[in-house]
Amino acid sequence: MRRLGSREDLERLREEALSKSPKRFISLGMGTASRAHGAEAVYEALKEELAKRHLGIPVKATGDHGLCGYAPVMVVFPEGILYHSVKPADVPDVLEAIDKGEVLEKLLYTDPITSETYIYEKDIPFYKKQMRLVMGLMESVEPLSIDDYLCNGGFSALAKAMFDMGPQAIIQEVITSGLRGRGGAGFMTGWKWEDAASRSSPVKYIVCNGDEGDPGAYMDRCLLEGLPFEVLEGMIIGAFAVGAHQGFVYVRKEYPLATQNVQAAIEVLRELGLLGEDILGSGFDFDIQVVRGGGAFVCGESSALIASIEGRVGEPRSKHVHATESGLWGRPTVLNNVETLANVPHIVNKGGEWFASIGTKESKGTKVFSLAGDIYNTGLVEVPMGITLREVVYDIGGGIQGGKAFKAVQTGGPSGGCLPESQLDLPVDFDTLTEAGSMMGSGGMIVMDEHTCMVDVARYFVKFLTEESCGKCVPCREGLKHMLEILDRITQGEGTMEDLELLEDLGYVISNASLCGLGKSAPNPVLSTLRYFREEYVEHVRDKKCRAGVCKALVKYEIVPENCNGCHVCFKECPEGAISGEPKGVHVIDQQKCIKCGICRDVCKFDAVRVV
Amino acid sequence: MAQVVIEGVEENVREVMARYGNNPARMIEILQDLQDLYGYLPKEVLEEVSRQTEVPLTRVYHVATFFKAFTLKPRGKYTIQVCTGTACHVKGSYRVLERFEDLLGVRPGDTTDDLMFTLETVNCVGCCALGPVVIINGKYHGHVAPVQVESLIKEYRER
Numbered sequence: 001m002r003r004l005g006s007r008e009d010l011e012r013l014r015e016e017a018l019s020k021s022p023k024r025f026i027s028l029g030m031g032t033a034s035r036a037h038g039a040e041a042v043y044e045a046l047k048e049e050l051a052k053r054h055l056g057i058p059v060k061a062t063g064d065h066g067l068c069g070y071a072p073v074m075v076v077f078p079e080g081i082l083y084h085s086v087k088p089a090d091v092p093d094v095l096e097a098i099d100k101g102e103v104l105e106k107l108l109y110t111d112p113i114t115s116e117t118y119i120y121e122k123d124i125p126f127y128k129k130q131m132r133l134v135m136g137l138m139e140s141v142e143p144l145s146i147d148d149y150l151c152n153g154g155f156s157a158l159a160k161a162m163f164d165m166g167p168q169a170i171i172q173e174v175i176t177s178g179l180r181g182r183g184g185a186g187f188m189t190g191w192k193w194e195d196a197a198s199r200s201s202p203v204k205y206i207v208c209n210g211d212e213g214d215p216g217a218y219m220d221r222c223l224l225e226g227l228p229f230e231v232l233e234g235m236i237i238g239a240f241a242v243g244a245h246q247g248f249v250y251v252r253k254e255y256p257l258a259t260q261n262v263q264a265a266i267e268v269l270r271e272l273g274l275l276g277e278d279i280l281g282s283g284f285d286f287d288i289q290v291v292r293g294g295g296a297f298v299c300g301e302s303s304a305l306i307a308s309i310e311g312r313v314g315e316p317r318s319k320h321v322h323a324t325e326s327g328l329w330g331r332p333t334v335l336n337n338v339e340t341l342a343n344v345p346h347i348v349n350k351g352g353e354w355f356a357s358i359g360t361k362e363s364k365g366t367k368v369f370s371l372a373g374d375i376y377n378t379g380l381v382e383v384p385m386g387i388t389l390r391e392v393v394y395d396i397g398g399g400i401q402g403g404k405a406f407k408a409v410q411t412g413g414p415s416g417g418c419l420p421e422s423q424l425d426l427p428v429d430f431d432t433l434t435e436a437g438s439m440m441g442s443g444g445m446i447v448m449d450e451h452t453c454m455v456d457v458a459r460y461f462v463k464f465l466t467e468e469s470c471g472k473c474v475p476c477r478e479g480l481k482h483m484l485e486i487l488d489r490i491t492q493g494e495g496t497m498e499d500l501e502l503l504e505d506l507g508y509v510i511s512n513a514s515l516c517g518l519g520k521s522a523p524n525p526v527l528s529t530l531r532y533f534r535e536e537y538v539e540h541v542r543d544k545k546c547r548a549g550v551c552k553a554l555v556k557y558e559i560v561p562e563n564c565n566g567c568h569v570c571f572k573e574c575p576e577g578a579i580s581g582e583p584k585g586v587h588v589i590d591q592q593k594c595i596k597c598g599i600c601r602d603v604c605k606f607d608a609v610r611v612v
Numbered sequence: 613m614a615q616v617v618i619e620g621v622e623e624n625v626r627e628v629m630a631r632y633g634n635n636p637a638r639m640i641e642i643l644q645d646l647q648d649l650y651g652y653l654p655k656e657v658l659e660e661v662s663r664q665t666e667v668p669l670t671r672v673y674h675v676a677t678f679f680k681a682f683t684l685k686p687r688g689k690y691t692i693q694v695c696t697g698t699a700c701h702v703k704g705s706y707r708v709l710e711r712f713e714d715l716l717g718v719r720p721g722d723t724t725d726d727l728m729f730t731l732e733t734v735n736c737v738g739c740c741a742l743g744p745v746v747i748i749n750g751k752y753h754g755h756v757a758p759v760q761v762e763s764l765i766k767e768y769r770e771r
Contacts, residue, residue: 215697218738294679372740
């Protein structure tokens with residue numbers, strides 16, 4: 001690979017890449033989620049079969065396309081025909097169809113509710129309401145192919161920023177765009193950059209925060225795996241704007257593929273001279289180092305993350321001094337989230353005003369959500385800010401699986417809250433969600449059906465946060481522990497009505513007195529469920545009942561004699577031997593032996609096991 | 613618990629340190645690489661790291677016990693990670709975890725006496741569409757039901 005010494009060199013390389021770029025290709029999602037579904041075997045089969053048939057069609061192994069619940073997903077370009085749940089054995093049929101210019105019916109997407117079948121990706125309801133900006137190139141760019149990225153306008157923003165704009169104009173453009181941090185806090189990115197740029201220190205740092213710790217959020221993983229060049233380009237532009245010469249990408253240790261791809265992408269950029277000394281002949285020096293996280297949720301917090309990069313334990317400090325003034329090793333440091341940086345090249349290319357035209361008054365642009373839980377279409381979705389929760393859950397997500405009733409949507413991870421049906425028409429933006437008692441957070445969105453116990457969900461998050469609290473400040477460390485004790489009591493049917501008030505009092509103290517964002521937002525899951533689902537708490541306390549059938553101490557498993565046809569399956573599967581009955585006769589559960597593991601209900605095909 | 617022989621500590625620590633430019637700021641990565649080498653962080657390794665980096669042992673120990681990535685106990689041949697992220701929890705991962713606990717007789721973080729299995733929980737691996745997810749030595753198993761746990765353990769035990 002040759003080193004690019006000027007903007008002209010970059011454009012020449014782009015032209016070369018464009019002249020070789022194929023119109024017809026197969027894009028196969030190969031991110032972590034797709035691999036878990038067996039995408040690697042499909043890739044091998046494709047390679048083998050293509051060679052056998054002498055079809056000159058390239059296969060691009062890209063990041064996850066988004067429709068993760070249906071992986072492996074394959075899109076045939078230029079038409080945009082989408083095949084899902086592809087198995088290695090389907091590959092010959094797929095290629096046969098491509099060769100003949102036909103469509104392979106059996107792998108097309110069929111809507112689970114309307115039963116309508118769709119040929120083209122763009123027509124599928126899951127994609128229709130999306131607006132793919134940062135995820136836009138996911139299907140046409142192989143993660144480490146610089147040619148692919150250049151063909152799609154890659155690094156044109158960097159060249160524009162360095163040669164046509166300069167630091168001041170870049171920062172102004174980002175301020176105009178109204179871009180706010182996508183990691184959770186929603187701070188204006190442009191202001192952060194402006195502050196860091198104004199510092200006179202000769203050494204400054206920029207850090208890309210890829211410590212995506214919120215359970216249920218994985219857009220940063222997907223971007224780092226699938227489009228590392230886009231994230232790095234945003235980071236180089238940011239470094240140029242604030243005057244940083246060293247950057248760090250902090251990646252969670254649970255994301256091995258993301259770490260690997262970012263590292264490899266950095267090496268490609270170094271060889272090309274897009275990282276290192278005198279980038280594109282501009283005189284600007286900048287390099288990036290990848291840091292693997294140690295697996296602590298609190299390290300997503302900026303001061304804890306900085307401590308962790310310095311090789312210390314990730315304990316936050318009080319933030320009367322911002323990182324932009326004194327961060328890594330006491331130097332001005334800009335911390336931006338992965339998705340935030342991925343937005344930057346688009347803002348530079350198309351302008352801040354264009355970006356600001358998308359979204360709501362205070363929240364601009366798009367946001368990627370990871371949609372999961374009890375809905376049909378799970379996966380990553382990118383939507384314009386201001387779309388309603390209902391549109392995301394029902395139009396994009398396809399609604400609740402198995403005809404069950406909607407109960408809640410959880411946003412914002414452990415710092416967020418649970419919103420009920422009555423709040424579904426709220427527009428999704430930073431401030432509206434916060435007012436409703438939840439949070440945008442990093443973009444996890446988990447849909448829960450009627451079989452989810454809201455007290456158990458609150459307990460789940462408090463338990464998570466109790467384990468992840470770093471222990472430095474008392475309100476968070478001790479307060480959460482007591483909250484957990486109370487919630488344990490309630491789920492075991494030993495709670496009192498006073499406990500509910502105590503939970504609210506504790507929540508108030510923890511959120512006001514904690515040192516960092518983890519503690520300040522930790523009571524949200526409890527407070528929001530108390531606000532919207534109080535009757536469920538009351539039922540647990542007063543009636544000793546769990547209507548969702550989740551809290552073990554309050555439920556028992558029974559066999560409905562009318563539905564039991566004596567198939568004997570539960571008898572065989574019960575690990576405790578608690579079920580008695582002869583084949584073809586009605587079965588009975590011995591309550592003394594039953595450990596309430598729920599296996600009998602899982603294996604019963606006749607709906608004969610019920611939780612009461 | 614079986615005795616594990618710790619060898620070549622001095623050279624290994626030196627080699628790993630060199631990988632990171634002998635920079636004590638890269639403590640987390642140094643410890644990660646050493647853990648990959650030994651499967652866990654033995655006392656001898658922590659002491660040697662402290663000696664070579666000139667970072668007090670208390671601070672090395674602080675780092676090694678703060679982050680979830682590190683373990684000071686030997687691990688089993690197979691590490692079973694049950695995802696307990698929100699999406700997996702909603703889909704019933706706690707029931708899958710209980711089944712593993714019952715069958716293996718260990719709690720998360722512990723290893724079976726025969727050094728076969730280490731049971732762990734992990735806070736989301738970003739495969740939420742697949743929940744409940746169980747990862748065994750890096751291999752992902754999706755939509756795991758409690759009833760499948762027994763055969764899953766058997767499958768690995770008999771390998």
